Amino acid sequence: MTEARNQVFPYPNHCDNLNGCDLIQNFKTFTALLVKEKVMIPSIIHQTWKDREIPQELHPFQASWKRYHPTWEYRLWTDVDCRKLIADHYSWFLPIYDLYPQPIMRTDTARCFILHHFGGIYADLDYECLKPFETLLAGKDLVLGCEPHSHVQRSQAQTRGFDFILSNAVMASVPGHRFWEHLFKSFVGAHMEPNPLDTTGPFLLTRAYLEAPDKSEITIISPEDLFPFDESEVWEAGTKRTTLPPPPGEAYGIHYWQGTWWRKTKMRWYASRPPKTIDIAQTKNGAGEIIAIRTLKSSLIQRILPRNAPSSRSPPRISSPIIPGILPEAVNGVWYQVTHQNEVVASALLDVKQILRFLNTLDHPPLVTALMVTKGRTALAQRAVLNFQKQTYPHCELVIVNDDEDDQLRTWVQSLADTRIHLLNLPTDQRSLGVLRNIAMQEARGDYVAQWDDDDFSHPMRLALETGLVLLHNADACFLQRWMLWAPEQRRLAISHRRLWEGSFLARKVTIPPYPDIAKGEDTPVADAIALNQRTVLLDYPQLYTYVIHSQNTHETSHFEKFFAKATAIYESGAYDIAIRQLQNDFDIDLSQWIEGQPACRYDHPISGRRSRRSPALASYPSILILTPVKNSAADIPRYIHNLHTLQYPHDKLTIGLLEGDSTDDTYEILSAALPQLAVDFHAAYLFKEDMNYKSALPRWVPSEQRRRRAAIAKSRNSLLMRSLDNQDWVLWIDVDVESFPADVLEHMLATGKDIIVPHCVLPDGRTFDLNTFKLEPGATSWDWSPYLIDGILQPPIGWGRNYLSDFPDEDLVELDSVGGTMLLVRAEVHRHGALFPVAPYNNLLETEGFASMARDMGYSCWGLPWLTIQHPRK
Structure with a gap:
């Protein structure tokens, strides 16, 4: 690596391979090269911290950059600043960014998006600048540095087959360099990796470089220039440069390898070796050098999100099942995926607290309109209305289109005196279900709408969770991957197979195409169009919606047998009664008529x-x-x-x-x-x-x-x-x-x-x-x-x-x-x-x-x- 110092590594520069004829014959390449010569790495220094209160110990390092670059612009990015940059300019990445389980993953990715957008130098706050960087960066497009050779000898690097490791502690780039776009794809592909080094850190950066289709515009700098001391040398000396050996004359700075994201004792600088409590979790070679660090937390995450988990897959449309989004190792949680135009961009476990907390921070939560179409089923419609009233999301309304001149339902709704419920009685006519749904859509006042069928049940938190997920991830819609199937007359309850379930959706109103003028299956093409063209959340939480099968369904009973045949869980006999009681508790609705006998503890007297x-x-x-x-x-x-x-x-x-x-x-x-x-x-x-x-x-x-x-x-x-x-x-x-x-x-x-x-x-x-x-x-x-x-x-x-x-x-x-x-x-x-x-x-x-x-x-x-x-x- 020493011989490659300040050279383009491992391939020579573009111009070495192009003669005059080549340039004339390839006008696009010629133009690109001319433009490239005019673009320089901007004189901007970028550093990040969680807020503007930088620890006192880091102030000298921060000042060193300003001292050697007095005319350069200096920008300190906080966590809030970084997220705003992603939200404003890279919103497609926001679902992954927000779902990273560790803050260091967001920090790692943010620095790369900053360099892509603005260009300049990024430097960790524990990196001390020793001299100006102008000479190092002159004439270069993208500069990355190698970590010390001793780091490559450690087991983590050896098991990954690395001959060198690229550090993300100091990087420099022109704005818009195409390598960053290649790296962004790597972020997506690796977002489920358990180890931050593989997810967003140096290991991922190294792997992305090795897999980059064009390395000619990337300059790799040797360790002696950017990282003259390895981790163990710095730990021995602490932060006092006087206790370190003199850095090589060519060194531009010293990285102190603070590692706040993984060290057990945060923001502590060691004047001697780390405490034995940390040594216990380390593996050392014969020379006493630390070559591996093991933590319980990493192995735990590895068990839940295995490294061989697929990083991206295209969820099929309604006609075929969704590949299980929940991994066998993560069956204890509620899983969801975020897709963009039918491509998965993120997968995560549902955090109900995060969703509700997020909703509570909104100054103006959107109005959600639940749309119900009914005809001649007053008892079912009344039950659906009561179910709507139990929703915990307060900013919602219910629009009922009653294709029946009978005033029984209208009289009952008026008796509720609930201003959120709007009933439209239509004169009896032969309208298709698709036409009726379009009429309901026209009556909706909310920016978001949810299908609300008159014969099904929704969990009280359905609208809150679906709305929260859509807003949190800047999505346009939310569907359930599975829901409950209930045939009360047959005493059967099941959890469906994975599929895009049409009736479960909540979506931005402007993204919903018109329903076709057909009597049944009208919502299938609508749901397909949303999933194929919009950003969508696919939530695997079947308990949020129970589809009820009875003699008055739009489809004949035989239609549902194939769903029971594919069910992922079926409750029958005694298990059926237990499951129905669970539904009864969840929905706070009396379902005792469908439970065999009465609970032994139900008494008729005080x-x-x-x-x-x-x-x-x-x-x-x-x-x-x-x-x-x-x-x-x-x-x-x-x-x-x-x-x-x-x-x-x-x-x-x-x-x-x-x-x-x-x-x-x-x-x-x-x-x-x-x-x-x-x-x-x-x-x-x-x-x-x-x-x-x-x-x-x-x-x-x-x-x-x-x-x-x-x-x-x-x-x-x-x-x-x-x-x-x-x-x-x-x-x-x-x-x-x-x-x-x-x-x-x-x-x-x-x-x-x-x-x-x-x-x-x-x-x-x-x-x-x-x-x-x-x-x-x-x-x-x-x-x-x-x-x-x-x-x-x-x-x-x-x-x-x-x-x-x-x-x-x-x-x-x-x-x-x-x-x-x-x-x-x-x-x-x-x-x-x-x-x-x-x-x-x-x-x-x-x-x-x-x-x-x-x-x-x-x-x-x-x-x-x-x-x-x-x-x-x-x-």
């Missing part, structure tokens, strides 16, 4: 009437510590205190412990005021305050939220326990929002003689509320639960392999595999011996579920009383 057992006589009354973590519970506290006073258990044997955290209301103040009286009425009362810094705008039941939410609850429980437990015999956990419980509930639980015991917590209608209390079905421990392992914790559908206390109506006492915390009685020695509430997954379980698993592993058993009911309000 809960208080369920208990007809006498209070047991206890030989003694052990001391009990009642513990309750609270957050934003101002409205629940009066009832909670009242319920404590209704306990017939001797109050002098009861100590109350409370911990408040993260509240945004006056929970703490209310408890503080109530504490003195509680201390008088009971043996003692304590109040603690500790914020767990958990906040979320998502509903508490969202799967992606469970690990953070329940980990915060577990921390609260453990903290409260450690602060409060003294010499008490038992610990009773009660949720602050439990509505009511029997006065003798403690006596009944103590009478069992068990170490861990729970009552049956139900809703006012009798259905089980506490689904963390369950007993596994026989043989369930040997099942494959991996599809339901989300964020490291098990989150299966309701009833999947689990029986709840409602499933044992005739049992007095049931041994359990897991317990919930609405009311939980624990012998104090169980906690003292180390059974706490895991804040990280224990056997893939958290909080009370993890506690039960831990206690069972320690030799304790958990028990439930199906007949002893406490009530929780419906929220």
Whole structure:
């Protein structure tokens, strides 16, 4: 490489291969060469940082560029600046840019787009300039530098077969150089690689150079000129150049290889070797040089997004299935793709929090119009309207085109007094479904429209998620790759195969072509046209839409058999009832008429009437510590205190412990005021305050939220326990929002003689509320639960392999595999011996579920009383 210093590498310059005849015969090449001579690398220095607050340690390096280039323009790009450049000038790349899992990937790509757009020099902030760069750059179009030779000897480079590594720490270019466009294609092709070095960093840059169709305009600079010291030499010396050997006279600068994106201790400069905690994760050769760094996080990402994952594929149209976008290794998440004119440009796992957070930042969220066409199906139309009203996206309207002169639906809609719902009654005529959809489109006021069929169900978050994805990725439409298929009369429920499902779309109104004048299949060519010509999000979230098959469908029943034959999952028999209950919970709609029998816990009389057992006589009354973590519970506290006073258990044997955290209301103040009286009425009362810094705008039941939410609850429980437990015999956990419980509930639980015991917590209608209390079905421990392992914790559908206390109506006492915390009685020695509430997954379980698993592993058993009911309000 030394011999190639400042030479075009590895091929000679264009002019060496062209004589006069060549130039005359190739006028285009001649013109390009003349133009090239007039274009110089602009006198602009570009550097990037997350914001304008550059760490003090980097100021000398930043100043060195200005010192040696006093007349040059200097630009510092923040993260906000970089994204704006991409959004304004390279919007096609924005889906990938936004979806990069690590900030360094955005930083790596941004510097290349900056050089393509403006030209100039890019330099990392940890690069010290030693002399002017004018001489180095004179007459060149694109300048890249090689990393030190020792870096090539490391295992990561050797396994990739590199003879040299090009660094992206210092680069210079004329604006618009064609190599950058070649590199941009490499960014797209490698965007799913797990290692930043392969995704956007030096390894990708090196590979792109090797694969470039024309290297003649690229100048490669030797390490001695740009990178005279390797990583280990700089680490030994820290940032003091005086402790390094003198750089070669030809050196233009020194790179200090800070590596803020991967170093465990950010922004720390080492005066000696890195700490041993980092050495443990390093591999060294015989000379003690670091040749590889291994991190758990990298291997984890590798498992989820394997390196051999296809980088780009063309999704077919409706006539053929979509190739699965979700990888076998990523079955625990919701997957989606972003396409541009039928070419995949990005693939990612859905982050519901990110979508909702993004929607909340919009000053003027767009109006979305749901379009429904109906005729002579008033009951179905009413159900569809109620389903629309449950949508969580607030900026929406529903346009109903009723091809029927009957006023029954109009009268009902008017009674709702919902200004978002607009009904157009048409005189009876022989209009096709395509014509009716075009009429509905003309009535839409929103910039975006969604198909809203009168006989199907949409999840309450459908419009929010589809709208958010479209806006976040500057897309024109969103389709579901799969949806639910439900044939209630046949008691069949399935998850469809992957395909562009027409009825699921939400799209920008101006991109939707007219529907053809046909009676059925009218939406197929429309959906195809959108997918082929627009930027589209293909979301693999079947639970967002349930297509209902019945005797009045546009297509005959036999049409749907082929869909069931291709289904990726089918729920029948007992699994069908479980799945329908899950739908019932998701959509908040009563589907009980399609469930075989009624839930065992559904009672026709008040809960208080369920208990007809006498209070047991206890030989003694052990001391009990009642513990309750609270957050934003101002409205629940009066009832909670009242319920404590209704306990017939001797109050002098009861100590109350409370911990408040993260509240945004006056929970703490209310408890503080109530504490003195509680201390008088009971043996003692304590109040603690500790914020767990958990906040979320998502509903508490969202799967992606469970690990953070329940980990915060577990921390609260453990903290409260450690602060409060003294010499008490038992610990009773009660949720602050439990509505009511029997006065003798403690006596009944103590009478069992068990170490861990729970009552049956139900809703006012009798259905089980506490689904963390369950007993596994026989043989369930040997099942494959991996599809339901989300964020490291098990989150299966309701009833999947689990029986709840409602499933044992005739049992007095049931041994359990897991317990919930609405009311939980624990012998104090169980906690003292180390059974706490895991804040990280224990056997893939958290909080009370993890506690039960831990206690069972320690030799304790958990028990439930199906007949002893406490009530929780419906929220």
